[in-house]
Amino acid sequence: xxxxxxxxxxxxxxxxxxxxxxxxxxxxxxxxxxxxxxxxxxxxxxxxxxxxxxxxxxxxxxxxxxxxxxxxxxxxxxxxxxxxxxxxxxxxxxxxxxxxxxxxxxxxxxxxxxxxxxxxxxxxxxxxxxxxxxxxxxxxxxxxxxxxxxxxxxxxxxxx
Amino acid sequence: xxxxxxxxxxxxxxxxxxxxxxxxxxxxxxxxxxxxxxxxxxxxxxxxxxxxxxxxxxxxxxxxxxxxxxxxxxxxxxxxxxxxxxxxxxxxxxxxxxxxxxxxxxxxxxxxxxxxxxxxxxxxxxxxxxxxxxxxxxxxxxxxxxxxxxxxxxxxxxxx
DNA sequence: TATTGTTATACTCTATAACTATA
DNA sequence: TATAGTTATAGAGTATAACAATA
Numbered sequence: 001x002x003x004x005x006x007x008x009x010x011x012x013x014x015x016x017x018x019x020x021x022x023x024x025x026x027x028x029x030x031x032x033x034x035x036x037x038x039x040x041x042x043x044x045x046x047x048x049x050x051x052x053x054x055x056x057x058x059x060x061x062x063x064x065x066x067x068x069x070x071x072x073x074x075x076x077x078x079x080x081x082x083x084x085x086x087x088x089x090x091x092x093x094x095x096x097x098x099x100x101x102x103x104x105x106x107x108x109x110x111x112x113x114x115x116x117x118x119x120x121x122x123x124x125x126x127x128x129x130x131x132x133x134x135x136x137x138x139x140x141x142x143x144x145x146x147x148x149x150x151x152x153x154x155x156x157x158x159x160x
Numbered sequence: 161x162x163x164x165x166x167x168x169x170x171x172x173x174x175x176x177x178x179x180x181x182x183x184x185x186x187x188x189x190x191x192x193x194x195x196x197x198x199x200x201x202x203x204x205x206x207x208x209x210x211x212x213x214x215x216x217x218x219x220x221x222x223x224x225x226x227x228x229x230x231x232x233x234x235x236x237x238x239x240x241x242x243x244x245x246x247x248x249x250x251x252x253x254x255x256x257x258x259x260x261x262x263x264x265x266x267x268x269x270x271x272x273x274x275x276x277x278x279x280x281x282x283x284x285x286x287x288x289x290x291x292x293x294x295x296x297x298x299x300x301x302x303x304x305x306x307x308x309x310x311x312x313x314x315x316x317x318x319x320x
Numbered sequence: 321t322a323t324t325g326t327t328a329t330a331c332t333c334t335a336t337a338a339c340t341a342t343a
Numbered sequence: 344t345a346t347a348g349t350t351a352t353a354g355a356g357t358a359t360a361a362c363a364a365t366a
Contacts, residue, residue, distance in 0.1 A: 015225065016235060020220045020222065020223050026307065030198070040187075063176045063179040075176060079358065083325090104323090104324085138309065146305065150193050154188075230347060241351095242333070266342045
């Protein structure tokens with residue numbers, strides 16, 4: 001048990017961050033929380049050869065909805081031109097396929113292959129451990145509040 | 161009042177994100193929340209000619225603690241080499257100064273100028289509005305829980 | 321003419337290694 | 344020799360414009 005010590009000894013860095021007021025600003029906190037969290041996510045994804053964006057893309061490709069690249073890009077807030085490289089890589093590994101939409105032959109519908117579904121399911125299991133690592137000691141009720149709040153921030157109702 | 165409509169009509173994007181399970185993953189939510197939040201922060205900072213990192217750097221330079229570049233970089237999780245450009249810009253605008261540390265002449269202590277303090281105070285006021293924009297409708301108690309959780313995620317106790 | 325996917329390009333940020341001056 | 348700040352450089356990610364195929 002080193003908890004006492006941890007609570008008492010504040011490093012110069014922590015003290016000055018507090019004094020600056022940054023630790024009370026949601027922008028600073030979220031930016032830093034994202035750094036910490038995504039580092040853990042990256043660790044979990046490494047063994048599957050996936051990165052944040054390719055994992056998210058693959059996840060969406062595994063749903064019943066056949067999304068076009070345009071829709072995929074909008075859903076993930078990734079530029080359509082950026083998605084091209086992500087899909088090239090996933091398709092090169094036979095995890096997804098681009099299917100020409102018969103209704104509009106300009107569009108490509110993205111679907112996961114069986115191999116893609118299998119890999120995604122494994123990766124998803126690993127990724128879910130991150131919440132445990134970060135919020136494991138927080139009571140379930142508060143945890144739901146926090147996840148709900150993140151969802152609310154991530155998907156805000158449109159501003160006037 | 162369009163709230164009813166907003167709650168009912170789920171776009172294809174939202175539906176497929178839910179189906180994929182991504183909206184239950186803390187990594188995805190935080191990454192997206194960070195995108196949304198920092199966009200608002202950038203908006204607030206624009207009129208002051210500051211960016212996220214230069215604002216955070218300036219904020220720390222305004223404290224009583226005379227931090228060296230090394231300490232500043234560690235506090236902000238920014239690479240020391242990256243900090244050079246940030247400080248060059250701030251110093252060029254006479255918002256901070258680099259002072260050679262007499263005790264160790266290799267180190268530079270960073271301090272805000274009066275102009276820097278003034279600008280930072282104004283910018284901080286604007287930046288704090290972002291929390292209101294994002295969490296304004298959430299009751300104060302839950303808000304404290306959320307900010308506390310973000311602080312906890314952003315500054316995790318060291319892993320074994 | 322407008323849109324989808326694509327390519328090319330520039331810009332920012334990140335990460336690394338090498339250099340200098342001090343220790 | 345080791346460290347603080349700096350410089351140079353390569354690598355990701357983001358954003359923009361232009362192009363071919365299709366509508």
